[in-house]
Amino acid sequence: MWLKVDVQAAPFDLACEESALLAQAGDAGAVVAFVGRVRAHDAAVPLSALWLEHFPGVTEAEIARIAALAADRWPVTACRVIHRVGALAPGEGIVLVLMASPHRAAAFEAAAYLMDYLKTEAPFWKREDLADGSHRWVEARQTDEAARARWES
Amino acid sequence: MITVLYFGYLREALGRNQETLEWMGDDSEALLDLLRARGPDWAEALAPGKVFRVVVDRQVTRGVVKIPDGAEVGILPPVTGG
Numbered sequence: 052m053w054l055k056v057d058v059q060a061a062p063f064d065l066a067c068e069e070s071a072l073l074a075q076a077g078d079a080g081a082v083v084a085f086v087g088r089v090r091a092h093d094a095a096v097p098l099s100a101l102w103l104e105h106f107p108g109v110t111e112a113e114i115a116r117i118a119a120l121a122a123d124r125w126p127v128t129a130c131r132v133i134h135r136v137g138a139l140a141p142g143e144g145i146v147l148v149l150m151a152s153p154h155r156a157a158a159f160e161a162a163a164y165l166m167d168y169l170k171t172e173a174p175f176w177k178r179e180d181l182a183d184g185s186h187r188w189v190e191a192r193q194t195d196e197a198a199r200a201r202w203e204s
Numbered sequence: 205m206i207t208v209l210y211f212g213y214l215r216e217a218l219g220r221n222q223e224t225l226e227w228m229g230d231d232s233e234a235l236l237d238l239l240r241a242r243g244p245d246w247a248e249a250l251a252p253g254k255v256f257r258v259v260v261d262r263q264v265t266r267g268v269v270k271i272p273d274g275a276e277v278g279i280l281p282p283v284t285g286g
Contacts, residue, residue: 087286103285106211106278109262110285116264134285146286166286174257174278175285176212188213191256191282 052122053129056114058105060137063147068131076129076151081158085148085166091141096181103136103145106174110134117168121150124164125157132165134175167199206271208235212281217249232258232269235277256282 053075065084072082089101118130129151139145146169150162177189206227215221229235236255240247259278260269271277 104211105285106209106259106262106280109259109264109278112262113264170283170286172283173285174211174259174280174283176281177284178213188216189284191284195286 052118052127054115054118054122054132055130056111056118056132058107058110058114058134058136060135062135063133063144065147068133068147068149072129072131072149072151078153079128079151079158080153081155082149082151083155083158083162085146085162086144087146087166089139089141089143089145093179096183096185098141098179099182100180101139101141101145102178102180102186103139104176104178105134105136110174113173114169117165117172120168121161121164125152125161126154127152127157127161130161130165132169134169134173136175138180164202167195167202170195171199206235206273207276208239209276209278211278212284214249214279214281218246227271227273227275229271231271232260232277235271236279250279254281256280 091098114132121127127150131149133147135145148162148165150158152158178186179189180186205224207222207224209222210218210220236250240250257280258269260271260275
């Protein structure tokens, strides 16, 4: 599997990243793309910005470890992950996952698996800066834990 | 001496990004007990369900982990990326 992981402040471009992935993906009949975006209304007060931090070095290694686990379960030929950090405005992309495989079922499942593990194991922390000037740290969600747990049965 | 790094809401709750500590303890449980004993704010912020992982020298392991003298120790609250 070809794998590239970046944690960066800069935005990402889906079309550019897909082209780069396809050059490495072999005879991939399926590419699944997932983009996670900043919601404007996750709290009672509108969001002015989402701020993300990570653990440099450790976060990238954890994402690579999760991608390798996905490749153990499904025939993944190429995988690209970009996760942004710093201040993000509502609507901006937070995370991009591209998963290439010979067939669609594997690409869909491997992308979902990677996201479910990324959300519950990769060291990122989100702070919501609200329009009224207050802020709050986002708390881990039980639903994310449940989504990950379904892969462990 | 060890260097302790704090992340996420812990930086705010504990009022610091990192610190260095004299260390003669054994593992991550001993370190968390030492920190919790600093007072109610610390005990609350580092309560058992609120620490996701303790990462020693940037090697991720689960559960209780040995901490040698000279180590860099990251204390990670539950993660919220994606």
